[in-house]
Amino acid sequence: MNENILITGGSGGIGSAIISEISDSRFMNLDLRSRQQLFENETFYSIDLTSEEQIHNFNNTTSIETITGYIHCAGFGGPFLTLDEVDESLWKKVFDININSAYLILKKLLPIWKKKSYGRFLAIASSQSIVGAKLSVPYSSSKHALVGFVKSIADEWGEFGITSNAISPGYIQTQMGIQESEKNGHLEEVLFKTPSKKIGSPEDIAKVAKLLMSRETTYVNGANWTVDGGITSI
Helix, strand or coil: CCCEEEEECCCCHHHHHHHHHCCCCEEEEEECCCCCCCCCCEEEEECCCCCHHHHHHHHHHCCHHHCCEEEECCCCCCCCCCHHHCCHHHHHHHHHHHHHHHHHHHHHHHHHHHHHCCEEEEEECCHHHCCCCCCCHHHHHHHHHHHHHHHHHHHHHHHHCEEEEEEEECCECCCCCHHHHHHHCHHHHHHHHCCCCCCECHHHHHHHHHHHCCCCCCCCCCCEEEECCCCCCC
16 A cells, blocks of 8 residues: 555554554544553654644644655544443543544644545444444434544545545454453354444454545545444344
């Protein structure tokens, strides 16, 4: 691919798998914390995605003109609470990380891509962008909004050689994913409901991401690819 790709949340399980899978491209990883060991094709930037000031500073001081692709992988769910227990600061934090930061970054990149007649935007959404989720109203709402954002960008910028797509993972073996469910016996219920009868891996998401970020993938636009073992299809 030999592209320059910006990724948010690249230090997490899925983000790390994507950087590893697309090993022939350079990555700018925007995350709060770095992994202990960086990949050879990765440059790390410590950025709090809830801070508009830090994002604006990155946009204005970094050579973003070289970026040809953006993967918004950052995600935050917060604790499991009913809506009446969710305070305004938690609601804002979820939306700042899950979608508002994507808006602030992509807003700067789209005019650059229009001039190049090329760009790739990919958002890592969630199976909860398709179905509702009790005790996760902020997270599910933000992921629904993220998919709407992806589809609208596809419609607005598709004629300029820019594609905008989403991947909606199901239960994935990451710190944020299924491991939380193992604590309360939810894992067995998830496996029972999933037609594939297994939990996904970060690599399952990374392989689809590589396809959608390719220059050869020109006619996939505005799509939300579910990678969830079929749990949202039944």
